[in-house]
Amino acid sequence: MKSTLAITAVIFTVGFVTLPVVWGDDDFNWREIEEYKRRTNDVSAITNPVYKEECGSCHIAYPPGLLPARSWNKVMINLEDHFGDNAEVDAKTYRIITKFLLTNSADKSDYRRSKKINQSIHFSDLPVRISETPYFKHKHDEIPARLVSANSKVNSFSQCDACHANAEQGSFNEHDIRIPGYGRWDD
């Protein structure tokens, strides 16, 4: 009995003494907690400078976690007619962009929103527009046209950053939404 008590005491003491060491460890920092929070809510941010430059000059650089790999593949094999524009790139750029898109796509991502988007798409469907995915439609079904297509500062759902200021950083948090000419949007 005495020895059990002694062992327990030792365990507790060692535990308390090492606590500051664990907290002080580099592995434990607030940035990681922030990152964890983002993972549980958002999609991954854009980290590839080539993608950002090449795909972000005509429209916002869409985070790859917004569509599954098969969708990005379809977009990439048809850059000659990219929603009505020629968007061809040289072979090297093509490889960099494709690799970035396919390795960070919604079906490969562990970010919560990416998973949800991917799960919402039927396996036989091949959407090439983010706004065609069931998850997107469900999330935006209460927003009237006058705030989007009839709003000259927005024009279309394809301009994520008109209302989601941090779209390119992969953040679509509901509390950060500001619709131009309207303001906050609370569901």
Next chain:
Amino acid sequence: MKTFALCAALLTGLSVNIAQADSETVNNLLQDYATQGVISTDEKQGEQLWQKTFKHDGEFTERSCTSCHTNDLTAAGKHVKTGKVIKPMAPSSNAERFTDSKKVEKWFKRNCLWTMDRECTAQEKANFLSYLNKKIKF
């Protein structure tokens, strides 16, 4: 007064440097077009083609360079479809303009195709460059 003169001299020196850096890329491009048979450039024709409207079926039935770049080369433009802001074409308002020949050729290809349904000829590109570059105001 002396200070003013000094400042003016410094500014002029700086401007000349920028202008030279800009025109180096343009000169290289023009030399390239020369090997493709361009023997002279025509600013006026460049301007006319820049402002010419082309008919299309379907989306955006009337297309012109100015659809996105506007009529003012020193002002920012806007992508007619996505609304994304396009920096001014004139190097006087946008020092980055015409400093990377690969980039210039990339956009010539894409935008000539969108506007005219065909790529631009070397002559047309040379004319465009002489028109757009003329807007350098230092």
